[in-house]
Amino acid sequence: MTSVPTIRWGIIGTGWISTEVVKDLILERPDAKAVHVIQAIGCSSLSKGQAFAKSTIPHLSPTVYGSYAECYADPKVDLIYIGTPHAFHKDNCLEAIQHGKHILCEKAFTLNAREAREVFAAAKAKGVFIMEAMWTRFFPLMQTLQRLLHDEKIIGDILRVFADFGLNMDVKSLGPESRLKNKALGAGSLLDVGIYSLTWGLLCLDRNIADKAEKPKVVSLLSLEEGVDMTSSFLLLYPSTGRQGILTSTMSVKSDETFARIEGSKGTIFVEGPGTSIPSRFKYVPNNKDEKEKVFEFEKPGAGYYYEADAVAMDIQAGRTENAVMPWAETIRVMEIMDDIRYTNGALFPQDAE
Numbered sequence: 603m604t605s606v607p608t609i610r611w612g613i614i615g616t617g618w619i620s621t622e623v624v625k626d627l628i629l630e631r632p633d634a635k636a637v638h639v640i641q642a643i644g645c646s647s648l649s650k651g652q653a654f655a656k657s658t659i660p661h662l663s664p665t666v667y668g669s670y671a672e673c674y675a676d677p678k679v680d681l682i683y684i685g686t687p688h689a690f691h692k693d694n695c696l697e698a699i700q701h702g703k704h705i706l707c708e709k710a711f712t713l714n715a716r717e718a719r720e721v722f723a724a725a726k727a728k729g730v731f732i733m734e735a736m737w738t739r740f741f742p743l744m745q746t747l748q749r750l751l752h753d754e755k756i757i758g759d760i761l762r763v764f765a766d767f768g769l770n771m772d773v774k775s776l777g778p779e780s781r782l783k784n785k786a787l788g789a790g791s792l793l794d795v796g797i798y799s800l801t802w803g804l805l806c807l808d809r810n811i812a813d814k815a816e817k818p819k820v821v822s823l824l825s826l827e828e829g830v831d832m833t834s835s836f837l838l839l840y841p842s843t844g845r846q847g848i849l850t851s852t853m854s855v856k857s858d859e860t861f862a863r864i865e866g867s868k869g870t871i872f873v874e875g876p877g878t879s880i881p882s883r884f885k886y887v888p889n890n891k892d893e894k895e896k897v898f899e900f901e902k903p904g905a906g907y908y909y910e911a912d913a914v915a916m917d918i919q920a921g922r923t924e925n926a927v928m929p930w931a932e933t934i935r936v937m938e939i940m941d942d943i944r945y946t947n948g949a950l951f952p953q954d955a956e
């Protein structure tokens with residue numbers, strides 16, 4: 603029997619997502635597959651980092667650094683979690699890799715596929731684990747849904763997938779320093795939330811991921827304001843089956859609680875949750891009226907960031923450098939599709955030209 607791994611985390615950035623992830627990591631869970639220790643916090647300022655530690659984990663005493671570099675260099679840290687805006691992910695990852703640290707890096711993994719390839723090449727050369735924190739893929743709900751769709755064929759032949767992720771971010775009221783408005787920080791609905799709509803499309807339309815997946819044709823439209831996409835709509839077409847994904851995102855409107863619909867020859871599945879990243883249940887509605895509808899509920903404590911965290915810990919314990927649910931080639935595939943959508947519609951980041 604293998605023991606439950608312990609991972610000592612170094613948290614980089616003390617903004618919104620780092621707060622949510624840290625709260626989830628330390629939740630008491632009877633079925634936890636790993637122990638997560640908040641070993642260190644790396645922040646742009648010592649006082650800000652101390653305030654983060656005090657408000658988020660008042661009962662714990664991590665080492666708080668007023669720089670990221672000191673956190674990367676801490677020998678007691680096993681894994682660096684990167685919770686900064688997308689534009690900093692490449693450099694944050696490269697620096698952590700130089701220090702031989704394993705990494706869990708927030709989505710979008712980088713600004714474009716070229717940057718992602720550069721980071722994976724460095725990780726490979728150093729032999730460290732690295733993964734994009736696409737947490738939704740790790741939910742038991744997602745794994746059950748994929749099994750029902752692709753193995754048990756609960757809705758028969760899959761025909762179409764609709765998925766939307768909209769948040770009303772009131773972008774107009776934000777200053778130019780906001781990561782949601784500033785192109786140099788990777789602003790735009792596609793990389794922020796459209797990546798989830800794309801993920802639902804990719805996982806529900808094809809049982810395979812990464813290099814094994816079929817390459818869909820992509821057609822897209824972006825509504826730009828000062829070069830930043832406020833709204834994205836994109837279609838995926840799988841040539842071998844004719845399956846289509848109708849996928850959307852926006853920073854202007856909150857999407858409906860029922861954010862995805864998967865249609866098949868024998869029935870339809872409706873997926874619900876407070877956000878497209880955080881599904882909580884789905885309903886199977888058969889075409890045959892004699893057959894009963896079925897609701898699949900997935901209750902859980904907290905938000906659910908610990909599912910990916912446990913998976914990362916188990917990979918590291920086993921000596922793996924990538925994860926089978928979110929392998930490097932899958933991150934690159936997602937980035938390439940988003941590059942295609944952005945480049946086709948003129949939503950360029952300054953870093954795309956580098």
Ligand SMILES: NC(=O)c1ccc[n+]([C@@H]2O[C@H](COP(=O)([O-])OP(=O)(O)OC[C@H]3O[C@@H](n4cnc5c(N)ncnc54)[C@H](OP(=O)(O)O)[C@@H]3O)[C@@H](O)[C@H]2O)c1
Nearest residue numbers: 615616617618619620645646685686687688708709710781
């Ligand atoms: N998985 C999810 O559910 C989820 C949800 C939301 C966001 N995200 C992802 O997480 C990342 C961060 O998002 P967030 O909303 O947490 O961002 P945020 O609160 O705006 O920023 C996070 C941290 O990044 C650093 N930072 C922010 N702006 C900076 C700038 N202009 N220059 C240098 N450093 C800057 C700051 O670190 P210091 O604290 O060190 O000053 C800040 O606290 C994004 O890539 C986003 O896509 C993921």
